[in-house]
Amino acid sequence: MIYTAVAMTPLALIGLYDLFQRKHTLWRNYPLISRVRWIAEELHPFLRAYIVESETEGRPFNLEDRALVYRRAKNVSSVEPFGSHLDIDKPPYEWLAHSIAARHPEEADPRVRVGAPGTAQPYSASVLNISAMSFGALGAHAIEALSKGASMGGFYHDTGEGGVSRYHRQGGGDLVWELGSGYFGCRAADGSFDAAKFADTASDPQIKMIEVKLSQGAKPGHGGVLPGEKVTPEIAEARGIEVGLTCISPPAHSSFSTPIEMLEFVARLRDLSGGKPVGIKFAVGNRWETLAICKAMLETGLRVDFMVVDGGEGGTGAAPAEFLDHVGAPLRQGLVLTRNALVGTGLKDDVRLACSGKQISAFSIAASMALGADWVNTARGFMFSLGCIQSLNCHNNTCPTGIATTDKTRQRGLVVEEKAIRVRNFQRNTVQALMEVVGATGCVHPSELTPRHVMHRVTEDIAYTAERAYQLVQPGQLLSAPDETQLAREWRMAQAHSFQPAD
Template identity: 45%
Template sequence: MSFGSLSGNAVHALNEGARLAGCMQLTGEGSLSPYHRQGGDLIFQIGTAYFGCRDDEGRFDPAKLKAVVESAPVKAIEIKLSRGAKPGLGGMLPAAKISPEIAETRGILQGEDCASPSRHTEFDDVDSMLDFVERLADETGLPIGIKSAVGDPGFWEELADAMADGSRGVDFIAIDGGEGGTGAAPLVFSDAVALPFRPAFTRVYAIFARAGLTDRVVWVGSGKLGLPENALIAFAMGVDMVHVAREAMLAIGCIRAQKCHTDHCPTGIATQNQWLARGPDPTLKAQRVNNYIRTLRRDLLKVSEACGVWHPGLLTVDDVDLLLGNRKATPLGEVYGYDPGWGRLGDEDAAAIIDLMKGTAPSGEDEEIPTT
């Protein structure tokens, strides 16, 4: 969730927590606010309304994009095609939640409802999307990726075909499972629209694996992957990075009240009501985000070590069985139709990870996790 959906204190806490933990924060489609500027590295998300990089008519403005990414530690740009919580729906920020600060950050008018369309206006097919990707790369010099929920495989087959000759392509693909979302989606969408992460990811990954393209893309997973067992399975299936949203929000005080759209979030996380938004102490909450990320990393590393590898990225589908109660264990690769070698890093990438891990301190059980 972005600034506008989240309070300034919540965004501040997440960014400072990312700085403390040494991870990146995704801005969400609401652009880059003052609260994102606490030293944490950023991924700038471009949504269908082009917030923060739009002209007065709402059209994409490359000069504004370049200015905003140069103003903060932005490490990559993610184009949001759709999200698992509400694919194909778009969104609405009610006028009551649009403060002068939000209006300035997003480049929108105050006093009017702010709609995020369900689709982009800068491109309308795979070919024009890749032209847009290359244009952004030329303008900013940053890695450019896409985020999407998954349904019809046709788009992904077209994308793999278009990337086959190596002349154009995305640097990363974030697959957003339909079970994701932080509470601002209609229940029918969050419950029943778009594939859950595992079948979604494996459907797309298989298309790129058959084309021999998996090592040319950084794979990002999203959809309840902030739980260590879910993240470990995602890494085994071929994910290189995970997005975490719901769990980080729980760390800063979200209680899943599902009142995000009302401006009356009782814990002050998803509101612009100044009386409520004062509740979260960003310094305290930042430390809790840090504690959560560090604990998640420790768990991922300890289980990976127990499987005999240096890093979660070195896990494979051969390391995981899925259980049917206590009656049957089926290898993960068999469940999702993986061919031999799928989900496994190339030798060069695996060796680079091992070299990096050998140069880091061990994740011993006595590692101190600060408490607050």
Template identity: 40%
Template sequence: MEFVMAVLQYLALLFVLASGLGVLAIAAMFWLDTRQTSDAIRRNYPVIGRFRGLFTELGEFFRQYFFAMDREEMPFNRAQRNWVYRAAENKSNTVAFGSTRNLNIPGTPIFMNAVFPPLDDQFATTEPMVIGPHCREPYVAPSIFNISGMSYGALSKPAIQALARGAGKAGIWLNTGEGGLAPYHLEGNCDIVYQIGTAKFGVRDEAGNLSDDKLRQMAADPRIRMFEIKLSQGAKPGKGGILPAAKIDEEVARIRGVPRGQDAISPNRHREVDDFDDLLDLIGHIREVTGKPVGFKTCIGSADPWFDFFKRVKERGGECAPDFIAVDGGEGGTGAAPMPLIDLVGMPLRDALIRMVDLRDLAGLHDRIRIIAAGKLVAPADVAWAICMGADFVCAGRGFMFSLGCIQALKCNKNTCPTGITTHIPSLQKGLVVEEKDKRVAAYAKAVIHEVEMIAHSVGVAEPRQMRRRHVRVVTDSGATRQMNEIHPSVHLGLTGMARARGHKQFEEALKRLQIEGEEL
């Protein structure tokens, strides 16, 4: 009994001390809040005003888990993320009762199933496609769905390792992003697309200029299949890459050739490229040095300048053309970008892709230049839509981040990613187990490809790239649907294609602008 009383007295003393400390803490906060001048709420409502900041910080969490409906969140809603999670875990993505998608929203694509689709043993299977037929080493790309450029530095070591190994398991390519080639990109023995950013990380000399010796060194690795010149990206067109200083450790600094302790800011464009002739010269130079396909990535603000580009290609000859063009929509993602650029600059992919495809086809370069589409294309329907519009390949970045376990915490630029994907803090990276996540990456890629092939099978074609704009309808402002080929007629090669183009008034001016010295294409 005496022991119990002693414990109770001890607990009472602790309570009094804790209460006293609590009162002192509140008094200190009251004194500080009434004297600080930066926050009006805390000054007018000392102590309790501090809860506003806490609730603002937690609001994002509560909306995501408790209040937002499945298809309400941005930039990716819960339905989209859950599809990727289940696909990455090799779980069934079948649903019951009915769709939760609102099919009355303008812009919603609806695929047109065939009356008599092919039998199940005539399944639509993806065929490999050649990129760069004029190169010394053309690339026979096996997959329609691949991994977009995400740099080591922006992503963590285990994230790059898992992506590379997963890409190798799935038979898809992995784009390095502008941060240069890290040893972790090569671990999966997958096909690599080496992106040359405006800072030319990994292939530049001490003065920051493009180094032919380093290009040859990179090209000597058979795993590097293509080179992509980054002109701009959808998340921040007109501004170069931004890698916050907090994410630049010793290894990242060494691979990129940048100092530690300050942000790594890439130029907003390639200094030696002032016009389309310079761009074609650069493409030709890199292709000659490396012997491999070379193209470029861009986010377009208007189709108007690209008339001149294709005109110059026609004037100089098809062999000078880029082997591919990667079209990034203004809705593309990034690790860090100014809000005005990420929100308001750059044409959305649904407009940009159609314009670039039509210009390529009007110029008669359908089989010469491959089109790669990117910009929030994470689910099979997104990929199938892009192919119907004329894309030859589709790349995704954030979809593969979800396959790694990304929870859309929106901390990519703060080096505090809770899933270890975009942080260089070892204690956070340990949550990303490479030996498990690479399987998820491969499973996600295979699931997307399989379901795109399923859509192609349903609309009645033997290969996904045989899908056309006539195979998809889109919801209009009135709520009715129209076939895409009625809104944006397709243009194909040859005299028949040109005759069709002549039948649509919207192509008349385009054909005139692409004429060379009065000669029709």
């Protein structure tokens, strides 16, 4: 009897609190029992993911996708029995056209040379790399494990816009320094770009390329605020800001406002870095703006070394629902538009094209490369390789796997040495699978894939090659016959001296 009373007393106290508190109607009307609703909401993502959903129903990544990464990261077989789980008779299903003359490519580590003509320090990039994730958004152990895995596997790690932290460097991997509108790592006291600070950081031999972030897929055109209470000494060190001081990243860069000014800024960064490749990253918004950048390159003779198209489906960064769901072009449409812009203006040979988004399988990588990408970046794929379980707590600092959190007690579970091996394994096994797919098409290098290799189901009865399904522009067509393309109107609107449309 005494034990029962002891056990029931806390419940009775919670019930009394519910009865008299004023914030929650259900608690007042149904003390204690109504709390079951909150428990159910908290457990809903887990119950649905592991009990209700089929292998292919989950979002943002389904169980089959996650399992593929886990297996490859653990270096175990990723083959599946008894046929596909996909509904292959319904659009927008896609497949690669294999060849009767299939082969086994000998190349195990295909590379891409990045550097426009005249670039002093071109870089040889892998075809699969770690996309942008900042220190602060990810914890120290996760950043170090990613960088260490990149070093072991010979691929690069994009720093994200939060600056080059000590943990990026400790891992020893090749780094691509992402430079956002906050200019973290080369930020003056007033928030503007500091050339001397940039040159000092960019001289680090571990930094192989610089990526100017115009926008990101999670929240393009939004900007951000880092509250002062989150600016710890380590965050301040990486970003070059004051401890405890609120820091604003504006929606747009303060160093340029037109396409030509942007190219001049890129050229300046290239000079300050000693001739390292400098590119831009963006989610496609107004189509004439992408075309305006190409017009500016044609008019000035200046080049970006590479462009990275970020999918508007969102990413590791938390964002308002409207931005995640309805702002920015999805990856496939953004990639096709940028490919058409570069190919149609004859710039594709000088400017490398990459893309980042929900690409974790060999097919998704091969399809993107067939449509014009020279390489692919993924962030969430590598998070899964670290052990991410898609708990959707990335923005709450309560990540249970210690990845997307600065909480040191949660980070303790993430052992850098072990997870670095899984990062390396995932990349290596995925590239190996990519080469098997490439060989099945009769090619020996991913760069040989063409839009004709991708078949796109338009209806249940009709399938077109990607070249026809996406109305791809022919080489030089925007210069010689723009009115024969679907971009004729936007081409007339684009202007090198302004991101605004021409009247």
